[in-house]
Amino acid sequence: MPRSTAMRLCSQPSRTKSQAGTSRPHNAPHGRFLALSLHEHVGLRIAEQRAGYSRCTLTVAPHHFNGAGVVHGGVIFTLADTGMGAALIPMLHEGERCATVEIKINYFKPVLEGEMTCTTELVQRAKSLAWLESGVRVDGALVARASGTYAVIRRASGGS
Numbered sequence: 289m290p291r292s293t294a295m296r297l298c299s300q301p302s303r304t305k306s307q308a309g310t311s312r313p314h315n316a317p318h319g320r321f322l323a324l325s326l327h328e329h330v331g332l333r334i335a336e337q338r339a340g341y342s343r344c345t346l347t348v349a350p351h352h353f354n355g356a357g358v359v360h361g362g363v364i365f366t367l368a369d370t371g372m373g374a375a376l377i378p379m380l381h382e383g384e385r386c387a388t389v390e391i392k393i394n395y396f397k398p399v400l401e402g403e404m405t406c407t408t409e410l411v412q413r414a415k416s417l418a419w420l421e422s423g424v425r426v427d428g429a430l431v432a433r434a435s436g437t438y439a440v441i442r443r444a445s446g447g448s
Contacts, residue, residue, distance in 0.1 A: 326366070327370060330346065330352075330363065330366060331346055331347060331349055331352075332344055332345070332346045332366065332367060332370055333345050333346070334370070334374050335405075337374045337375070337377075337378060338378055339375075339378040339379045339410075340375055340376075340378075340379060340409060340410035340413075341375050341407075341408065341409055341410070342371045342372075342374035342375040342406075342407070342408045343371075343405065343406070343407050343408075344367055344370055344371045344374060344405070344406045344408075345403055345404065345405050345406075346363070346367050346403070346404045346406075347402075347403045347404075348399060348400075348401050348402055348403070348404065357400075358398040358399060358400060359398070359399035359400070359404075361393075361395055364393070364395065364399065364404065364424055364431070364432050365391065365393055365434070367404055367406045367422075367424055368391065368393060368406055368408070368422040368424060368432065368434035368436070369388060369391055369434075369436070370406075371406040371407070371408035371422045372388070372391070372408050372420040372422060372434075372436045372438065373386065373388070373438070374408065375408040375409065375410055375420055376410065376413075376418050376420065376438055376440075379410070379413060379418075380440065383442055383443045384440055384441065384442055384443065385440075385441050385443060386418065386438045386439060386440050386441065387438065387439045387441060388436060388437075388438055389417070389436075389437040389438060389439050390436065390437050391434055391435070391436040391437075392434065392435050392436070393432055393433070393434040394432060394433050394434075395431065395432045396430055396431055396432060396433070397426075397429060397430075397431045398431075399426055399431050402426045402427055403426065404424055404425070404426050404431070405424070405425050405426075406422050406423070406424045406425075407422065407423055407425075408420055408421065408422040409421055411435075413440075414440075415440070416439060416440050416441075417437060417438065417439060417440065418437070418438045418440055419435070419436070419437055419438075420435070420436050420438065421433070421434070421435050421436075422434045422435075422436070
């Protein structure tokens with residue numbers, strides 16, 4: 289199945305050891321080795337994960353800021369997107385994976401410091417689509433809310 293920028297696959301790929309000893313997903317693009325996952329690079333942690341629910345955290349660091357001196361909206365978006373995938377993955381059946389179709393996010397307050405916590409809940413799961421909602425908070429204050437639609441994709445019988 290070709291991958292596009294419109295749909296990002298959210299599955300937990302198996303990992304192998306590269307010649308340098310770092311682990312990498314089997315599906316690393318064009319044979320390149322990934323030293324860090326996006327989550328590790330950004331500093332995101334999945335604190336709690338179960339079917340239909342997740343809680344992710346991220347402590348604000350200097351590399352999260354944009355030119356205006358606030359946490360970049362893409363960092364908050366990444367937190368929500370990851371939370372949605374984390375809540376959906378435990379619900380997938382054997383041979384299924386999921387992909388982000390679209391996410392709408394509203395930003396309510398700028399984030400300047402602290403720990404962001406994203407809680408996500410499944411709204412509805414159908415055969416080929418799932419809908420989820422996330423809230424991102426800092427010190428209990430709601431800073432963003434997101435709603436997302438994910439495709440549930442059945443892997444072809446021949447592999448990949």
